[in-house]
Amino acid sequence: MISTEKIKEIKQALNRIKSNELFVRSSTYSVLLNYLVKKAIAGEDLKEYTIGVDLFGENYKNDKNDGTVRSKMYKLRKKLSKYYETDGKEELLIFDIEKGQYNLSFLSADEYFKSKHGKTKTVTIPIKYIKLLLGVILLSLISFFVIKTIVSKPNFIWEQYFEKTADNLLIISDQFIVYEKLEDGKMYGISYPEINNYNDFIKYTQEHPEKELKPTDYTLMSKMAPFTVNTLSKWFEFNKKDFDLKLESKLKYEDIQNNNILFVGQYKTMNLTKSLFLQNSKVFTTFGDGFKYKNDSNEKVYNTKFGNNLKVEYAMVSYTTLNNGKSALYFVSNNDIGVMATVNKFTNNKWLAEFKQQLPSKSKHFNALFEVSGMQRNDVSCKLVELEALKN
Incomplete structure (x- = not known):
């Protein structure tokens, strides 16, 4: 049984051979080699007739007068031998087909060299390459520990959710x-x-x-529910935490009192959480099928637009602290894609680091309005259009 890692190594070696000029212009031999490698991985014992029928048609003759397979195998061995003598001389994994045989074997460079010359291949590595290798290893170790430190530290939005003693509740609108x-x-x-x-x-x-x-x-519930639960489950599992799950229609006041809150869903189906959503905002209110932004100088309405050539919806991500000191994070839109797209954004460490740069240095909480547009709306087409930094 060949391991998954070994199969990956084999496929990489196969791609290098097939991209070589010896095989690029000879599609027949690329197909034949690909077939032999596939059968070798599967552990199948090949015969001339089997190859003939599989690759050269049902009318392949099962007799010694049809030498198509033998001819192709002979030329394939020649091409492989030439490859390993020239461009492939540094390959560590060798594809070998013994004369008179049809099964392909995977050999190490030493095994191959020894079978051909009766002795092990000697490789001399210049001292400059040894120094270079040691330098690469050192840099890799430094990068590993730096990345581990960064990844292990939760982003500013999720700090309270990922504390060891944190109790978290995901509320799904229904x-x-x-x-x-x-x-x-x-x-x-x-x-x-x-x-x-x-x-x-x-x-x-x-x-x-x-x-x-x-x-x-x-x-x-809409399709938003299973998709966001799946994304958030993976995110919490990666950070070694979990959450309880509750439907909005079954929510009680004590649930909010005792947990950090995550809400995903539609504003129009909000019940108890409606009184908490955007309660600290000075500029945002819900409006129709979207939101209204109003400050001293202007007023803007961001409402869902659907047409033959235009599909635009808006999603609000609100992060705040409740009166009990617990965190509350809302992903709200009256359409599925807006919720799904923003949840994907806020569970991406790299994107979160970029988003944090847009907030004032001392600000931690916010209301952020996102536009998701296009015929194929997703988190890639999700962009920030309005941002309100909160003091709490």
Whole structure:
């Protein structure tokens, strides 16, 4: 059984051979070599007829009069031998095919040299290369410890979440669903924007007595939920921490009191968290299907736009401290892609370091508005359009 690391080494060696001029202009021999390497990795025992049928068609004759395979194998051995005598003389892994055989073997340079000349190949390394190698090793060790120190230290946004004693709660927005009896007399699951919790349900039924409604035992989540949970799970696992998970519709006040909060989802389905989101902002408010930015000199509206040639949505990332001293980090958009794109951004150490440079030196908390545009909207097309630094 060949190890994964060995297979990787074999494929790298194969690519070097196939890119050599001996094989670039001879596609037949590149295909044949590729086939032999694949079969050798799989441990299959090859025969002339098997190669003939696989590579030269179903009509390949199973007799000694059809010498196509033998001819191709002979020329392939010649090409490999010439390669290892010229451009490939420094190769450490050798592809070897014994005369009269069809199976390819993987040999070390010493094994190959010994089989051909009866003695081990001697390699002399100039002293300047030894010095260079030692220098590279030293630099690698220094880089390793520097990178380890940087990676092991959590980014300023995540410090409190990754403390050893931290309790973290990820809140996923979900849509409250009710059963409604329609004209055909059947009950159907339906969502109303006015109903986001049981209290809303009671109020709505009182205002609309003509409708026959009752609560369901399930809620609705969009595709944003599994994608962001997956991304954040990997991020927390990498930093040796975890979090609990709760749906917005099931959230209680004590959940917020006892945990650092992460929220991902839509503003329009917010319930208890709505009173906390953007509470410290001086310039941002939710507006329609997006957000409004207003300061002393101007006012801007950032609303979702969908058309044949234009798709733009906005996502707010808000990082603040709650009254209990716990951290709260919100990823909010009324569309899936905005939430997914910003979560990807804020779980990337390199991007986070660049983002921090845009904040005043003494500022730690913020409200940041991002635009995600284009037909194929993703975190690559996600750009910062407004930033508010908070004092707390």
